[in-house]
Amino acid sequence: xxxxxxxxxxxxxxxxxxxxxxxxxxxxxxxxxxxxxxxxxxxxxxxxxxxxxxxxxxxxxxxxxxxxxxxxxxxxxxxxxxxxxxxxxxxxxxxxxxxxxxxxxxxxxxxxxxxxxxxxxxxxxxxxxxxxxxxxxxxxxxxxxxxxxxxxxxxxxxxxxxxxxxxxxxxxxxxxxxxxxxxxxxxxxxxxxxxxxxxxxxxxxxxxxxxxxxxxxxxxxxxxxxxxxxxxxxxxxxxxxxxxxxxxxxxxxxxxxxxxxxxxxxxxxxxxxxxxxxxxxx
Amino acid sequence: xxxxxxxxxxxxxxxxxxxxxxxxxxxxxxxxxxxxxxxxxxxxxxxxxxxxxxxxxxxxxxxxxxxxxxxxxxxxxxxxxxxxxxxxxxxxxxxxxxxxxxxxxxxxxxxxxxxxxxxxxxxxxxxxxxxxxxxxxxxxxxxxxxxxxxxxxxxxxxxxxxxxxxxxxxxxxxxxxxxxxxxxxxxxxxxxxxxxxxxxxxxxxxxxxxxxxxxxxxxxxxxxxxxxxxxxxxxxxxxxxxxxxxxxxxxxxxxxxxxxxxxxxxxxxxxxxxxxxxxxxxxxxxxxxx
Ligand SMILES: Nc1ncnc2c1ncn2[C@@H]1O[C@H](COP(=O)(O)OP(=O)(O)OP(=O)(O)O)[C@@H](O)[C@H]1O
Ligand SMILES: Nc1ncnc2c1ncn2[C@@H]1O[C@H](COP(=O)(O)OP(=O)(O)OP(=O)(O)O)[C@@H](O)[C@H]1O
Ligand SMILES: [Mg+2]
Ligand SMILES: [Mg+2]
Numbered sequence: 001x002x003x004x005x006x007x008x009x010x011x012x013x014x015x016x017x018x019x020x021x022x023x024x025x026x027x028x029x030x031x032x033x034x035x036x037x038x039x040x041x042x043x044x045x046x047x048x049x050x051x052x053x054x055x056x057x058x059x060x061x062x063x064x065x066x067x068x069x070x071x072x073x074x075x076x077x078x079x080x081x082x083x084x085x086x087x088x089x090x091x092x093x094x095x096x097x098x099x100x101x102x103x104x105x106x107x108x109x110x111x112x113x114x115x116x117x118x119x120x121x122x123x124x125x126x127x128x129x130x131x132x133x134x135x136x137x138x139x140x141x142x143x144x145x146x147x148x149x150x151x152x153x154x155x156x157x158x159x160x161x162x163x164x165x166x167x168x169x170x171x172x173x174x175x176x177x178x179x180x181x182x183x184x185x186x187x188x189x190x191x192x193x194x195x196x197x198x199x200x201x202x203x204x205x206x207x208x209x210x211x212x213x214x215x216x217x218x219x220x221x222x223x224x225x226x227x228x229x230x231x232x233x234x235x236x237x238x239x240x241x242x243x244x245x246x247x248x249x250x251x252x253x254x255x256x257x258x259x260x261x262x263x264x265x266x267x268x269x270x271x272x273x274x275x276x277x278x279x280x281x282x
Numbered sequence: 283x284x285x286x287x288x289x290x291x292x293x294x295x296x297x298x299x300x301x302x303x304x305x306x307x308x309x310x311x312x313x314x315x316x317x318x319x320x321x322x323x324x325x326x327x328x329x330x331x332x333x334x335x336x337x338x339x340x341x342x343x344x345x346x347x348x349x350x351x352x353x354x355x356x357x358x359x360x361x362x363x364x365x366x367x368x369x370x371x372x373x374x375x376x377x378x379x380x381x382x383x384x385x386x387x388x389x390x391x392x393x394x395x396x397x398x399x400x401x402x403x404x405x406x407x408x409x410x411x412x413x414x415x416x417x418x419x420x421x422x423x424x425x426x427x428x429x430x431x432x433x434x435x436x437x438x439x440x441x442x443x444x445x446x447x448x449x450x451x452x453x454x455x456x457x458x459x460x461x462x463x464x465x466x467x468x469x470x471x472x473x474x475x476x477x478x479x480x481x482x483x484x485x486x487x488x489x490x491x492x493x494x495x496x497x498x499x500x501x502x503x504x505x506x507x508x509x510x511x512x513x514x515x516x517x518x519x520x521x522x523x524x525x526x527x528x529x530x531x532x533x534x535x536x537x538x539x540x541x542x543x544x545x546x547x548x549x550x551x552x553x554x555x556x557x558x559x560x561x562x563x564x565x566x567x568x569x570x571x572x
Binding site for chain 1: 294300328375427557565
């Protein structure tokens with residue numbers, strides 16, 4: 001199981017190769033992601049996250065360094081094979097839609113991958129059901145609400161039954177319950193199929209659910225580690241423009257208000273438990 | 283400036299085979315100088331309501347009053363320019379409102395279009411870019427050669443540059459990093475307080491609705507099903523559940539604390555800071571008892 005599915009080795013990419021005064025969007029970046037992992041990629045606006053996603057699926061090629069995916073070095077030659085095993089949801093779903101109806105849109109990439117018609121119809125239905133958009137099959141994707149568009153874009157990626165799913169702020173416009181439902185659906189899928197997930201997000205509660213977090217800062221990797229490791233760096237994270245999960249913020253606010261809290265709590269239940277035992281269970 | 287939606291119905295693509303009903307009988311009053319949050323799940327009609335606030339969409343039933351203008355369904359609306367100047371909308375997707383060659387031109391376009399002198403428009407653009415946490419180099423870049431969160435900031439700057447009387451925000455923090463989110467929400471709130479800017483915010487963040495708004499409206503299946511003050515809306519848990527919403531995190535944690543300890547806190551913690559204070563107070567009282 002412990003095989004690498006995606007890795008960057010000393011990758012540098014700039015949008016302005018002719019202008020050396022412009023800081024590269026991604027600079028000397030290395031990491032490796034194992035089969036079946038859930039990775040959260042976080043960082044301030046403009047720190048290079050979407051650029052990384054585009055390097056991962058060969059929309060962009062680095063000026064220096066190597067991108068390796070599914071055991072192959074990313075190149076013009078390997079690109080299509082790599083992409084066929086990857087589902088990608090872009091930051092703005094409108095840029096992604098190609099079909100005239102929701103179902104055509106979800107079917108489009110399947111058709112490109114040579115999925116037989118009967119199988120395709122089933123997969124389109126199933127993935128739209130997974131994101132609760134089956135009622136909207138015949139609607140034009142551009143004529144949906146913001147959250148509905150995001151759901152359809154996610155269905156398009158799920159229908160591919162990818163080995164690797166890359167989500168670029170794919171749930172940013174869903175209501176809180178809808179967001180939890182979608183994340184839960186993907187977690188179940190991962191359990192059942194061993195799917196690898198790379199999720200770019202500003203939602204630190206979501207990042208806290210990942211196996212590992214990679215923190216970007218100004219095009220460079222700042223840290224990487226388990227959520228506990230990353231969030232324990234506390235104020236350093238806030239200085240990078242990020243924040244802590246709610247339970248940790250509450251822990252700090254309680255201390256400021258004069259309530260001694262011993263542990264750094266990542267979960268609300270544990271925080272309440274500590275307050276309860278230290279004050280009342282005497 | 284007051285805005286009123288009275289029994290408004292709206293259908294997209296009316297009288298075509300693709301007709302799609304989005305609003306039913308919506309009555310909503312946005313009082314002058316208020317800060318109103320509109321919440322509701324995906325597809326409930328929030329963005330459709332917002333587009334009525336500056337006559338981008340005209341009601342197919344009922345009427346809308348914007349300041350001294352009345353827009354009635356079935357009556358042709360003329361010269362909507364003044365309305366568009368007074369009510370500025372930040373759209374749900376920033377790409378929908380960016381269009382010019384450079385960020386500077388994009389931000390200056392609105393003010394210039396409404397007769398603000400070139401020098402003043404440029405001054406506003408430079409000041410806003412800084413206030414919104416963008417590096418000055420972006421001014422000469424194309425707005426489409428930016429990251430998602432940077433585009434969002436430019437779109438917001440473009441609307442603020444017009445200095446509208448009413449600011450309408452459709453999920454303005456989607457795509458912003460946590461610091462940007464806090465700073466920009468604080469900036470809107472400061473403008474609301476200092477300039478009496480009437481503010482309407484559509485948000486999926488119950489925390490933001492509870493912290494900033496003085497009025498909350500719930501949309502559900504194209505209807506406006508409830509309006510009230512945050513403390514009333516967010517303590518009516520049955521109603522929230524009916525509409526698939528939940529209270530902000532601070533209230534949920536308050537409930538957990540109360541359940542576990544049997545101690546009821548004073549009041550309702552609409553923010554994290556309030557919750558920390560309320561718990562500290564309860565615990566210090568508790569200690570006196572022991
Ligand atoms: N098409 C482009 N042309 C030129 N520069 C670009 C382009 N797209 C992005 N950039 C720049 O590259 C840097 C990294 O952008 P990127 O989109 O990767 O950031 P991000 O981490 O995804 O940010 P966000 O959280 O705002 O989405 C930014 O400084 C941005 O301005
Ligand atoms: N241009 C359009 N043409 C046809 N139907 C539309 C159009 N835009 C929205 N709708 C439909 O109208 C209903 C309300 O959409 P609206 O965009 O107002 O929802 P919303 O509350 O803003 O949702 P979200 O939180 O997902 O942005 C939805 O069912 C949607 O599919
Ligand atoms: Mg991005
Ligand atoms: Mg919307």
